[in-house]
Amino acid sequence: MKKLSFTILTLLFAFNGMGQNTGQTATQETQKSSDTKLLVSGFGFAGYSKMDKENSNFGPTGFNPIFLWKKSDKLFFESELMIEITDGTTKFDLEYATLHYKLCKYLEIGAGKFLSPFGIFNERIHPSWINKFTDPPLGFNHDIGTMVGPMAEIGVEFRGGGQLGKSKINYVAYISNGPNLVTDPSNTMMTGMLMFENINDNNDNKAIGGRIGFLPLSNSSVEIGVSGQVAKVGDKGNVLYQNIGAQMYALDLSYCHKLNFIKSNLDVKAQYNMMNVDKAESYPVMSGMDTTWDNKSQSYYIQLGLRPAFVNNNFFKNLELAFRYSSMTLPEKAMWGGDFKQSTVGLNYWLSWHSVLKLDYQMNTQKGADNRNGIQIQWGLGF
Amino acid sequence: MKKIKTLIILLFVLGSVIFGCATPKLIADKSGAQLWGENCQRCHNVPSPTTFGKENWEVVGTHMKIRANLTETEKDKVVEFLQSSN
Numbered sequence: 491m492k493k494l495s496f497t498i499l500t501l502l503f504a505f506n507g508m509g510q511n512t513g514q515t516a517t518q519e520t521q522k523s524s525d526t527k528l529l530v531s532g533f534g535f536a537g538y539s540k541m542d543k544e545n546s547n548f549g550p551t552g553f554n555p556i557f558l559w560k561k562s563d564k565l566f567f568e569s570e571l572m573i574e575i576t577d578g579t580t581k582f583d584l585e586y587a588t589l590h591y592k593l594c595k596y597l598e599i600g601a602g603k604f605l606s607p608f609g610i611f612n613e614r615i616h617p618s619w620i621n622k623f624t625d626p627p628l629g630f631n632h633d634i635g636t637m638v639g640p641m642a643e644i645g646v647e648f649r650g651g652g653q654l655g656k657s658k659i660n661y662v663a664y665i666s667n668g669p670n671l672v673t674d675p676s677n678t679m680m681t682g683m684l685m686f687e688n689i690n691d692n693n694d695n696k697a698i699g700g701r702i703g704f705l706p707l708s709n710s711s712v713e714i715g716v717s718g719q720v721a722k723v724g725d726k727g728n729v730l731y732q733n734i735g736a737q738m739y740a741l742d743l744s745y746c747h748k749l750n751f752i753k754s755n756l757d758v759k760a761q762y763n764m765m766n767v768d769k770a771e772s773y774p775v776m777s778g779m780d781t782t783w784d785n786k787s788q789s790y791y792i793q794l795g796l797r798p799a800f801v802n803n804n805f806f807k808n809l810e811l812a813f814r815y816s817s818m819t820l821p822e823k824a825m826w827g828g829d830f831k832q833s834t835v836g837l838n839y840w841l842s843w844h845s846v847l848k849l850d851y852q853m854n855t856q857k858g859a860d861n862r863n864g865i866q867i868q869w870g871l872g873f
Numbered sequence: 874m875k876k877i878k879t880l881i882i883l884l885f886v887l888g889s890v891i892f893g894c895a896t897p898k899l900i901a902d903k904s905g906a907q908l909w910g911e912n913c914q915r916c917h918n919v920p921s922p923t924t925f926g927k928e929n930w931e932v933v934g935t936h937m938k939i940r941a942n943l944t945e946t947e948k949d950k951v952v953e954f955l956q957s958s959n
Contacts, residue, residue, distance in 0.1 A: 529925075529932040560932045568936055595945035614940055620917045651942040653896045660942030663883070703942060708899060710911045746914055755914070843918035872917075 532556040532570065533872045535618035541852075541864030550576035554585065554617070566590040583632075586642060597650040604647055606640040607662040607701040608717045609740040609761040611791075618870030622757075622795050624850045625866065627816035628832050629763060629789025635826045638789040638818060639738050639763040640669065640686045640719060645696070651703075658705040668697025668721030671767065673731050675774035679825050682773050682785050684723060684736060684765070693732065697721030701740075715742040723767065734768045753800035762790040776825070783823035791816035797840075812836035829857040844872035905954025908947050916941060922958035930955045 532555040540546040552574035559567040570585035588602040605613045611630050615621055625631065629638035645666025651659060669684040670692040699719030706712055717740040724731030745758040767785035775781055793814035801807050814834045820827045836850045847869050854862040913919045925933055934952035937943060943951075 527928055527932045529929050531933070531936075556936075558932045558936050560935055566935050566939075568939070590939060598939075600939070614916045649939065649942065651944045653900055653944060653946075656897050656900060658944065660944075662942070708897075710915060713915065744915060757914075840918065843920055844924075 526562075527560040529558045530555060531558060531873060533617045533619050533870065535868055535870045537624060537866065537868040539624075539864060539866045541862055543860075544862075544864070550574055552576075552618070564592040566592075581632075588647075595650075596652050597648060600647045600649065601645075603642055603644045604664070606643050606699070606719075607647070607649070607664070608639045608641075608699065608719065608738065609701070609742040609763065610703075610713075610715060610744060610759070611742075611761055612639075612641055615759065617872060618868065619844050619846055619872035621870070622793065622810065622812040622838060622848070623814055623834055623836050624848050624868040625852075627761075627789070627791035627793075627814060628818035628830050629787075629816070630761075630791070634685070635680065635683055635820075636818065637684075637686060638765050638787045638820075639740060640697075640699075642686070643667070643697070643699075644689065654704075656708040658710065660703040660705075661700065663700035664698075666697045666699070667691040668695070668719070669723050669736060670725070671723040671731060671734055671736070673725065673728065673770075673773065678774055678776050678779075681775055682767070682770070682783070682821065682824050683826055684767060693722055693724065693726035695722035699738075711746050713742075713744040715744075716740070717742070730772070731770060734770055736765065736767045738763070738765045740764070748800075749796075752798065754796050754798040755800075757795040757797075758793070760790070760792040762788070764788045779825070780823045783821050783827075785821050785824070787818075787820045789816065789818040795838075808840040810836075810838040810840065812838060828859075831855045846870050903950070905950035905952075905957075909951045909954055912941065912943060912947060912951065913937075922955045925955075925959075927956040927959050930959070 532553070534553045536551040538546070538548050552572065554570055554572050556568065556570045561567065567589050569587040572581065572583040572585045574581045584603060586602070586604050588600045588604040590598050590600045592598045607613055611626065616626065629636060631637070632641060643664055643666035645664055647662055647664035649660070649662040651661065667688040668691070669686045670688045672680045672683045672685060697719055698721070699717070701715055701717035703713050703715040706714075719738045721736055722732070722734065723736045724734040726732055740761060740763045742761040743759070747756045748754075749756050765787045769784060770782050772781040791814055793812065795810055795812045797810040799807050813836070816832045818830045822829070832852065832854050834850050834852045836848055838849070839847045841847065848867065850866045852864060852866060856862075910919055930952050934948050938945070938948040
């Protein structure tokens with residue numbers, strides 16, 4: 491532990507030195523405005539859906555205020571609340587609450603609850619006025635049992651970015667409570683599932699994770715990212731599960747390009763998540779079920795948006811066509827397992843740069859179940 | 874514990890490499906307006922400079938630096954441009 495502390499301190503001093511050598515001297519820092527600045531931002535949304543063989547329904551609807559507090563040039567606090575009415579209930583959650591301190595121009599430390607830097611959807615695209623569709627892709631939402639990869643962490647993160655010649659690189663590394671594995675005999679429906687809201691850590695082991703993003707082109711139009719997280723997920727003291735670990739990886743891609751020949755902007759996003767939980771000798775399950783299985787899950791999506799933003803017609807320049815394909819595969823032998831596919835075609839109308847009306851037609855297929863198709867409408871507003 | 878050390882060393886190496894690289898003139902000469910256009914649209918529509926007041930752009934810029942992992946130079950230039958155009 492002492493060696494680790496020494497390593498961290500050495501690193502922090504080294505980074506601080508770098509920042510000062512580049513001209514950001516302490517004096518210059520203090521000469522900038524140091525007045526406290528508070529801003530309430532956020533987003534809201536309201537929706538309607540009509541899926542085959544189901545009642546039409548207004549909802550989900552939600553309000554996500556974001557509180558941004560800049561105490562000084564080095565100290566910053568950000569927090570997002572989630573208040574959402576969906577599936578007949580009102581959900582209230584603290585999405586993130588993170589205190590950031592700038593160590594130097596290349597590195598800052600954050601502590602508290604923060605969005606998992608696991609791919610880009612979670613950190614950057616989830617707000618309703620940014621997401622081009624009425625819902626998240628398969629495997630990327632908050633619903634228990636359908637999350638492939640972490641959404642938020644409670645812990646400490648280090649992040650930063652810089653030029654690498656004409657290219658750019660950004661990086662995040664963190665240590666957090668990590669997920670916990672459901673092995674409770676009274677909850678056999680969820681046995682083998684990872685729960686990511688691990689507020690009170692179930693063991694002494696901490697999850698280690700991070701992401702590296704690389705932007706090879708000088709205009710920042712392409713970003714490729716690699717993320718990972720490793721952790722022990724079993725309950726401490728439970729000899730059957732305490733050594734079970736989980737490994738998660740993600741690949742992401744972002745590409746934005748102006749297509750001059752059709753006076754449009756093309757926006758491509760994609761992400762692949764993979765999650766592996768070490769095989770347990772035996773899970774507590776309902777009678778007649780397999781007692782163990784390969785506990786591997788994966789999900790991915792690719793989406794395209796095409797907006798003729800440069801045509802000379804005020805109506806058409808605010809329209810956007812969007813298409814998304816997503817897939818989620820959960821362990822077949824688990825009670826919560828399954829194979830899901832989803833295709834969504836969307837037509838969006840931008841009322842302003844931060845307000846959008848979305849009309850989606852969505853086709854869902856699940857192995858061994860009826861297809862579920864229908865329309866979803868949403869009004870998303872950022873503020 | 875080995876994993877933590879590896880992460881820390883990796884961060885240090887990354888930081889050293891970045892710090893050691895000279896920024897090409899093409900990049901160093903980019904204006905705040907150009908960076909505003911290039912970086913905002915990676916995730917969302919480009920906001921108008923009049924959306925927020927001068928003080929608030931500083932707060933929003935810091936928030937965006939974290940969300941999108943902008944470099945410090947990019948954030949400073951974009952915020953300066955948005956404040957000057959306000």
